[in-house]
Amino acid sequence: MRPGPDHGRNPDSRIRAPLVSSAAMRVALALALPCLLVSSACGGPPPAGDAKSAKKPEPAKVDAKKPGPDIKADAKTDTKAAPVIAAPVDPTTPLSGEKHFNNKLRQLTNGGENAEAYFSFDEQRLVFQSTRDGAACDQIYTLNVADGQVALASTGKGRTTCAYFLPKDERILYASTHKAADDCLPPPDRSRGYVWKLYPEFDIYTAKPDGTDVKPLVVGAGYDAEATVSPLGDLIVFTSTRDGDPELYSMKIDGKGVKRLTNSPGYDGGAFFSPDGKRLVYRANHPEGADELAKYDEMIKDHLVRPTRLELFVMNADGSGSKQVTKNGKANFAPFFHPDGKRIIFSSNQADPKGRDFDLFLIGDDGENQEQVTFNPSFDGFPMFTRDGKHLVFASNRGAAKEGDTNVFLAEWKD
Numbered sequence: 001m002r003p004g005p006d007h008g009r010n011p012d013s014r015i016r017a018p019l020v021s022s023a024a025m026r027v028a029l030a031l032a033l034p035c036l037l038v039s040s041a042c043g044g045p046p047p048a049g050d051a052k053s054a055k056k057p058e059p060a061k062v063d064a065k066k067p068g069p070d071i072k073a074d075a076k077t078d079t080k081a082a083p084v085i086a087a088p089v090d091p092t093t094p095l096s097g098e099k100h101f102n103n104k105l106r107q108l109t110n111g112g113e114n115a116e117a118y119f120s121f122d123e124q125r126l127v128f129q130s131t132r133d134g135a136a137c138d139q140i141y142t143l144n145v146a147d148g149q150v151a152l153a154s155t156g157k158g159r160t161t162c163a164y165f166l167p168k169d170e171r172i173l174y175a176s177t178h179k180a181a182d183d184c185l186p187p188p189d190r191s192r193g194y195v196w197k198l199y200p201e202f203d204i205y206t207a208k209p210d211g212t213d214v215k216p217l218v219v220g221a222g223y224d225a226e227a228t229v230s231p232l233g234d235l236i237v238f239t240s241t242r243d244g245d246p247e248l249y250s251m252k253i254d255g256k257g258v259k260r261l262t263n264s265p266g267y268d269g270g271a272f273f274s275p276d277g278k279r280l281v282y283r284a285n286h287p288e289g290a291d292e293l294a295k296y297d298e299m300i301k302d303h304l305v306r307p308t309r310l311e312l313f314v315m316n317a318d319g320s321g322s323k324q325v326t327k328n329g330k331a332n333f334a335p336f337f338h339p340d341g342k343r344i345i346f347s348s349n350q351a352d353p354k355g356r357d358f359d360l361f362l363i364g365d366d367g368e369n370q371e372q373v374t375f376n377p378s379f380d381g382f383p384m385f386t387r388d389g390k391h392l393v394f395a396s397n398r399g400a401a402k403e404g405d406t407n408v409f410l411a412e413w414k415d
């Protein structure tokens with residue numbers, strides 16, 4: 001979890017890598033519902049847009065009332081038309097309106113599907129999930145921020161998702177299905193529309209960052225995943241269906257003292273701690289009305305949820321005082337507190353009437369003073385600040401070399 005400024009660690013621990021353009025890996029998400037291949041609710045952007053495929057620009061509309069260029073006249077002077085070559089897009093150059101990005105971005109991965117890159121406590125490494133090297137689904141990797149070197153950190157078996165560094169950076173945690181099967185398990189049934197599969201085979205494990213010494217942390221019946229760690233290093237929050245409904249739970253670093261935090265019908269998950277460790281921000285899809293509730297109850301029996309409407313909430317770390325932050329009826333996810341503890345950055349498709357374009361937004365924890373941060377016409381998500389608020393890591397389709405590419409970027413942030 002992104003440690004807050006007063007969490008008790010060395011204040012000189014900062015990203016020491018220069019913000020010079022470099023490359024190295026990839027991420028997961030998409031823009032066409034049928035194409036979305038997300039390993040779990042943890043990894044996927046909610047729905048109406050499949051962030052994996054960068055949105056292609058629509059053909060320009062021609063106004064029949066306005067005269068176009070005189071083709072005959074042009075032909076007289078230039079009988080050999082030069083081919084039109086699209087100008088190359090530099091994904092490291094901030095787009096118009098991205099005023100919070102100071103200088104060029106640093107591209108940390110280069111090609112493929114890479115997602116959910118989160119800093120180590122010393123902020124010198126990232127742990128992320130990636131489908132690469134011929135794998136059929138995500139595995140967990142670490143990346144050195146300084147030189148971009150990547151190493152496998154999971155077993156290479158099953159599906160994996162939602163990785164995070166534990167205090168002291170000597171171990172990581174992640175969710176995996178490798179105990180149930182070596183393969184990726186069947187994907188969700190898309191005949192039921194856009195759905196997330198909360199695989200009951202997912203359990204939470206810890207391991208050394210090099211992938212050795214794998215140990216179970218949370219195992220048992222039901223889906224256990226989406227774990228993140230308090231910047232204080234004392235608690236873990238995660239999502240589980242152990243009681244039937246996908247709810248948020250907390251536990252101590254050693255896996256003991258499990259406590260249920262939410263109790264509303266519907267999906268509650270994707271939680272992150274505030275910089276002081278006293279609060280949580282999370283996403284939720286709560287059925288509205290008897291008809292929605294009945295449909296939800298029917299789907300959850302098959303371990304499925306339909307996250308086309310996700311709102312953000314904040315609550316105290318003990319589960320009390322839950323308050324809704326967003327109320328736009330769209331797909332809002334991947335919330336993370338700004339280091340000031342008063343604002344939240346998140347990904348949302350609220351600005352796109354078609355619901356396909358996900359951008360980053362910043363909003364007060366009271367739901368006020370929202371502003372759009374990114375303006376990339378495909379997908380930006382999974383943001384995480386450094387403790388000092390000077391850098392932001394996020395995943396994006398910008399500059400994708402081919403359809404489906406999602407990469408990890410590091411931005412120098414300015415308020």
